[in-house]
Amino acid sequence: MNKQKKLILRIISVLSAGLFLVPFYIMLINSFKTKKQLFLDTLGFPKTFDFNNYIVAWERLEFLKVFFNSLIITVGSLTIVIIFSSMAAWMLQRTKSKLSTFIFFVFVASMLIPFQAVMLPLVRIMGKLNLLNMPGLIFMYLGFQSSLSIFLYHGFVKGIPKALDEAAIIDGCNSFQIFWYIIFPLLKPITITVSVLNAVWIWNDYLLPSLVINKEASHTIPLRIFFFFGEYTKQWHLAMAGLTLAIIPVIIFYFFAQKHIIKGVTDGSVK
Amino acid sequence: MKPESSTNISTNSNQRWMSSLFSALFMGLGQLKNKQYLKGILFIIYQSIIWFINIDITSLVLGNIKLPGISLSFEPFYLLNYLQQKIYGVYTLGTIPGEDHSLFFLIEGLVAIIFTFILIGIHIFNIVDAYKNGKLVDQGEETPDFSKSWDNFLEAGFPYIGMSPGMVVLLVATVFPVIFTICLAFVNYDANHLPPGQILSWIGLRNFKDLVMFTQWKGAFVSVFTWTVIWAIASTILSYGLGLFVAVVLNHEHIKFRNVFRTILLVPWAIPAFVSILIWRYLLNYNFGHINKMLMLIGFDKIQWLSDPLYAKLAILMVNLWLSFPFAMAVCSGILQSISETLYEAAIVDGATILQKFFHITLPLVVRQVTPLLIMQFAFQFNNFGIIFLLNDGGPPVFKFSSTGAGGTDILISWVYKLVIRKGLYSYGAAISIIIFFMIAGFSVYQFRQSDAFKEEELR
Numbered sequence: 193m194n195k196q197k198k199l200i201l202r203i204i205s206v207l208s209a210g211l212f213l214v215p216f217y218i219m220l221i222n223s224f225k226t227k228k229q230l231f232l233d234t235l236g237f238p239k240t241f242d243f244n245n246y247i248v249a250w251e252r253l254e255f256l257k258v259f260f261n262s263l264i265i266t267v268g269s270l271t272i273v274i275i276f277s278s279m280a281a282w283m284l285q286r287t288k289s290k291l292s293t294f295i296f297f298v299f300v301a302s303m304l305i306p307f308q309a310v311m312l313p314l315v316r317i318m319g320k321l322n323l324l325n326m327p328g329l330i331f332m333y334l335g336f337q338s339s340l341s342i343f344l345y346h347g348f349v350k351g352i353p354k355a356l357d358e359a360a361i362i363d364g365c366n367s368f369q370i371f372w373y374i375i376f377p378l379l380k381p382i383t384i385t386v387s388v389l390n391a392v393w394i395w396n397d398y399l400l401p402s403l404v405i406n407k408e409a410s411h412t413i414p415l416r417i418f419f420f421f422g423e424y425t426k427q428w429h430l431a432m433a434g435l436t437l438a439i440i441p442v443i444i445f446y447f448f449a450q451k452h453i454i455k456g457v458t459d460g461s462v463k
Numbered sequence: 464m465k466p467e468s469s470t471n472i473s474t475n476s477n478q479r480w481m482s483s484l485f486s487a488l489f490m491g492l493g494q495l496k497n498k499q500y501l502k503g504i505l506f507i508i509y510q511s512i513i514w515f516i517n518i519d520i521t522s523l524v525l526g527n528i529k530l531p532g533i534s535l536s537f538e539p540f541y542l543l544n545y546l547q548q549k550i551y552g553v554y555t556l557g558t559i560p561g562e563d564h565s566l567f568f569l570i571e572g573l574v575a576i577i578f579t580f581i582l583i584g585i586h587i588f589n590i591v592d593a594y595k596n597g598k599l600v601d602q603g604e605e606t607p608d609f610s611k612s613w614d615n616f617l618e619a620g621f622p623y624i625g626m627s628p629g630m631v632v633l634l635v636a637t638v639f640p641v642i643f644t645i646c647l648a649f650v651n652y653d654a655n656h657l658p659p660g661q662i663l664s665w666i667g668l669r670n671f672k673d674l675v676m677f678t679q680w681k682g683a684f685v686s687v688f689t690w691t692v693i694w695a696i697a698s699t700i701l702s703y704g705l706g707l708f709v710a711v712v713l714n715h716e717h718i719k720f721r722n723v724f725r726t727i728l729l730v731p732w733a734i735p736a737f738v739s740i741l742i743w744r745y746l747l748n749y750n751f752g753h754i755n756k757m758l759m760l761i762g763f764d765k766i767q768w769l770s771d772p773l774y775a776k777l778a779i780l781m782v783n784l785w786l787s788f789p790f791a792m793a794v795c796s797g798i799l800q801s802i803s804e805t806l807y808e809a810a811i812v813d814g815a816t817i818l819q820k821f822f823h824i825t826l827p828l829v830v831r832q833v834t835p836l837l838i839m840q841f842a843f844q845f846n847n848f849g850i851i852f853l854l855n856d857g858g859p860p861v862f863k864f865s866s867t868g869a870g871g872t873d874i875l876i877s878w879v880y881k882l883v884i885r886k887g888l889y890s891y892g893a894a895i896s897i898i899i900f901f902m903i904a905g906f907s908v909y910q911f912r913q914s915d916a917f918k919e920e921e922l923r
Contacts, residue, residue: 209727215742276629283622302637302908306846308876309896310640335636394737
């Protein structure tokens with residue numbers, strides 16, 4: 193391949209990568225402009241970097257509070273989902289009976305059910321059980337996220353030789369110890385995959401919190417941002433600053449866990 | 464095990480059948496007959512409570528503190544009558560308008576049915592237990608004593624006990640709402656029949672019939688359904704087509720900073736979709752969106768991206784391509800890296816061109832691995848509520864379908880959302896949900912049959 197061709201290829205890739213990020217560029221630059229500036233010149237670079245929009249958006253979003261709400265819900269659901277689904281997958285895989293096959297089938301089949309189809313009855317039932325709040329939300333995430341997690345764990349547990357379990361039994365471990373000290377550490381790669389998939393999904397979910405959480409004090413980030421965006425449709429500079437704020441935690445997480453995320457996503461899909 | 468005992472089964476010994484019969488009549492009797500006294504007594508106590516005692520949850524008041532308490536009273540067949548009454552409620556859905564709430568009749572009835580199944584399950588377990596131990600007696604063996612059978616029970620039951628919290632959640636969050644939705648599709652729950660004001664009734668398949676018979680509903684249904692299928696196919700093929708193309712380009716050894724590009728291209732995946740979609744909504748705005756501004760800069764007219772039905776469809780496909788191809792690309796580059804170099808080297812020796820290498824080596828290998836993912840992606844796009852709802856709210860509104868609420872870019876699932884949340888047409892929503900479910904289930908069953916996970920399940 194000659195040099196010219198290489199150069200063209202490189203230019204094309206740089207350009208397309210650039211074009212690809214344009215929406216974020218627009219969001220970022222417009223978040224620093226005043227309302228007037230944004231109206232006159234939407235594409236240009238801001239003349240002065242004005243952080244005022246961010247201060248206003250931070251306050252109106254109550255960012256710290258909604259951030260911690262999101263954090264609690266994500267970490268809480270994730271912990272429960274992982275403990276439960278890894279344990280269940282191990283038990284389902286090791287117990288060979290018709291009942292366990294049936295249970296596994298029910299879990300897998302429940303992956304197919306579109307959430308929107310069951311949301312109304314679900315909200316009614318949850319309302320009756322007095323669970324339309326943060327604990328209820330975590331509970332529902334366990335119900336919806338565990339099927340995929342069990343499915344992924346189940347495939348992985350197959351690869352762990354049963355001889356390990358048996359050796360542990362001979363050494364006098366009870367079932368709980370076998371799982372906690374022997375199986376769970378071996379599941380680490382798939383645990384990372386499952387955590388990443390679930391964390392991204394739960395953190396970004398809008399629909400379920402919008403149906404379940406009705407107290408403003410327990411809003412999550414997506415929920416608050418959506419209200420904020422609706423309220424400030426005429427004040428794009430504030431809306432853009434709000435959106436940028438919402439992205440920052442995700443970007444930080446992304447750059448720390450980038451390797452795991454890409455691996456998690458591809459593994460999760462290929463299996 | 465005594466080896467000689469198996470040959471010594473006396474022909475007239477029928478302990479197993481007798482004790483099964485005893486247990487079927489009243490739980491625990493069979494166990495008593497098998498000389499497992501403690502177990503038998505426990506079963507008898509359980510059965511007596513179920514059959515003869517009315518358990519009422521009351522509150523005990525101690526000064527200022529309220530404590531939950533339980534009051535027991537003797538009332539034969541109280542629980543059974545109660546269950547029967549609740550299950551009958553599913554059939555009638557209430558009788559007094561304004562007082563009986565049909566939905567709660569339905570919910571409580573379904574819970575009663577599930578509860579009944581559990582009771583029956585326990586009873587069957589009891590009979591099976593009596594049969595097994597009776598068989599031991601027939602074979603002239605000792606029946607295990609209580610602590611031993613308790614240990615056996617724990618050992619066999621441990622996995623299920625461990626799974627039970629998850630099973631309960633699954634039951635409450637998925638299985639039960641699904642049953643409820645299925646029931647809703649067969650009652651007349653709409654804006655004219657709102658419990659508790661009116662009593663709902665079972666109307667069979669009428670909701671489904673309405674969807675394909677009434678002119679306006681039929682038109683809306685056919686149009687939404689067609690667009691859903693087109694949308695799912697087009698967005699799947701587009702995202703994997705572009706994803707594969709970019710992956711092949713990035714996999715080329717002459718590209719420097721490959722990983723930097725890959726990271727950049729994965730940014731939209733990392734950014735919460737709701738944020739990107741809202742940005743796109745802003746960019747596509749007719750009056751002050753950037754896309755129209757750029758079009759005007761290079762001398763074109765403004766385009767009604769969000770309010771013209773055709774352009775709205777194009778816009779939503781475009782935005783979805785932008786959102787979903789990075790994922791396809793990540794998958795494809797994973798597959799590309801697993802293709803052995805030697806294949807390409809052999810091809811070069813044979814004098815293959817770049818295109819020939821792509822079409823004869825890369826493409827077949829990628830397609831083979833990616834097919835299950837395509838089906839999964841199709842199923843996902845078929846129900847991709849988020850982008851339809853957040854970008855354009857399913858709009859623009861279509862005049863001729865105005866009473867059905869279906870918009871120009873609505874797919875089935877977002878239409879269900881509108882029918883249920885905004886129009887109060889719950890039964891139509893439930894009927895469409897069932898149709899969606901069967902579509903998705905069909906694809907998924909097909910896919911699971913193809914994939915390894917279930918083949919192994921079936922073989923074992």
